[in-house]
Amino acid sequence: MIHKSKLPNIETTIFSVMSSLANEYNALNLSQGYPNFKGDQKLFDLVTKAMNSGLNQYAHMAGNPDLRNAIAQKIELLYSTTYDPETEITVTVGATQAIYTTISTFIRQNDEVVVFRPAYDSYIPTIELNGGIPISVQLHTPDFKVNWDEVKGKINSKTKMIIINTPHNPSGTVFTKDDMLQLQELTRGTDIIVLSDEVYEHMIFDGEQHQSVCLFPDLKLRSFVVSSLGKSFHNTGWKIGYCCAPKDLMDEFKKLHQFNVFSVNHPTQKGIADYMEDPNSYLCLPDFFQRKRDLFLDSIKESRFKFKPSKGTYFQLLDYSDITDEYDLDFAKRLIVENGVASIPTSVFNEDKLDQKVLRFCFAKTDDTLIKAAQILNKL
Numbered sequence: 001m002i003h004k005s006k007l008p009n010i011e012t013t014i015f016s017v018m019s020s021l022a023n024e025y026n027a028l029n030l031s032q033g034y035p036n037f038k039g040d041q042k043l044f045d046l047v048t049k050a051m052n053s054g055l056n057q058y059a060h061m062a063g064n065p066d067l068r069n070a071i072a073q074k075i076e077l078l079y080s081t082t083y084d085p086e087t088e089i090t091v092t093v094g095a096t097q098a099i100y101t102t103i104s105t106f107i108r109q110n111d112e113v114v115v116f117r118p119a120y121d122s123y124i125p126t127i128e129l130n131g132g133i134p135i136s137v138q139l140h141t142p143d144f145k146v147n148w149d150e151v152k153g154k155i156n157s158k159t160k161m162i163i164i165n166t167p168h169n170p171s172g173t174v175f176t177k178d179d180m181l182q183l184q185e186l187t188r189g190t191d192i193i194v195l196s197d198e199v200y201e202h203m204i205f206d207g208e209q210h211q212s213v214c215l216f217p218d219l220k221l222r223s224f225v226v227s228s229l230g231k232s233f234h235n236t237g238w239k240i241g242y243c244c245a246p247k248d249l250m251d252e253f254k255k256l257h258q259f260n261v262f263s264v265n266h267p268t269q270k271g272i273a274d275y276m277e278d279p280n281s282y283l284c285l286p287d288f289f290q291r292k293r294d295l296f297l298d299s300i301k302e303s304r305f306k307f308k309p310s311k312g313t314y315f316q317l318l319d320y321s322d323i324t325d326e327y328d329l330d331f332a333k334r335l336i337v338e339n340g341v342a343s344i345p346t347s348v349f350n351e352d353k354l355d356q357k358v359l360r361f362c363f364a365k366t367d368d369t370l371i372k373a374a375q376i377l378n379k380l
């Protein structure tokens with residue numbers, strides 16, 4: 001090719017690789033993070049109604065006003081804090097676009113961005129595309145606990161952003177209040193922006209409270225909160241998310257957003273806004289997913305996999321070190337080809353492809369799929 005690649009080291013995302021292998025071998029697909037069940041018919045009807053009522057032209061650049069109001073109300077109900085729907089909330093094409101645009105808005109050549117590994121796979125390419133330098137903090141099994149002194153040691157005058165993700169994909173761990181207080185102290189008085197990926201905010205278990213950055217007043221001042229309505233309401237293919245930030249930061253974000261996307265699918269926004277009028281639409285999610293997690297874990301309790309129950313997200317890590325010492329990618333491929341179950345090897349999200357001998361399984365699946373997958377895993 002005569003053109004020099006801007007991302008020479010980037011390969012096809014692991015999600016596409018594992019899903020296409022799963023399709024080829026007709027495997028039970030617990031790899032990619034999406035449900036294999038239908039979302040709520042009421043939501044489909046509301047989106048259809050919005051379409052039939054004529055909301056089919058460009059929405060407002062920041063998002064349909066009803067949806068921005070619904071998001072603001074949800075945040076107020078859950079976290080007792082406010083974002084102005086006029087100026088501090090923008091609807092995006094999935095959380096991915098919110099992440100992309102936030103990084104692109106603020107990261108310049110040689111700016112450093114602290115990233116916790118394993119990290120969702122869009123962060124680092126986006127940082128690099130903007131000339132930034134990802135600074136990794138590797139977390140370790142089984143607790144994936146952050147050592148904040150280590151983070152402190154990586155912060156200097158070039159640090160422009162810290163990306164956090166709680167509940168955390170792929171580990172299923174959550175930041176505690178103490179973690180957030182440490183982050184607040186670390187960034188206090190700096191111009192570091194915190195990009196807080198909270199797409200799994202409604203999938204949190206065992207009575208834990210989600211510790212959003214917006215709960216911490218000083219942190220909120222420097223943070224973008226990113227969430228995903230596609231994920232929350234079981235329709236990842238709709239690609240609809242949002243972000244919230246104080247007005248001065250959001251004004252900058254919108255300068256890019258208006259030329260990157262301009263506006264997001266309109267009837268879907270209105271349908272979701274109407275759906276969210278009933279807070280139960282999101283308040284029911286922790287119990288719904290905890291039941292799935294428990295079913296999956298109960299079904300594999302006699303297996304040779306070791307695990308700590310996921311505290312959030314719809315992912316469960318399983319440690320396979322008692323079964324084989326294969327490299328995780330090799331084992332994950334063999335599980336598909338020989339056994340018919342697809343998962344995600346986590347080394348791809350780690351610094352230097354660190355192999356932690358764990359695979360990630362998505363439990364946002366029908367009970368039937370979870371039970372069938374467990375039966376196979378129990379035989380290994």
Ligand SMILES: Cc1ncc(COP(=O)(O)O)c(C=O)c1O
Pocket residue numbers: 033093094095096097120165169197199227228229230231236239240241
């Ligand atoms: C941590 C994390 N952030 C962002 C996303 C992307 O969300 P969306 O589909 O809304 O773009 C995902 C999807 O799996 C994710 O796991």
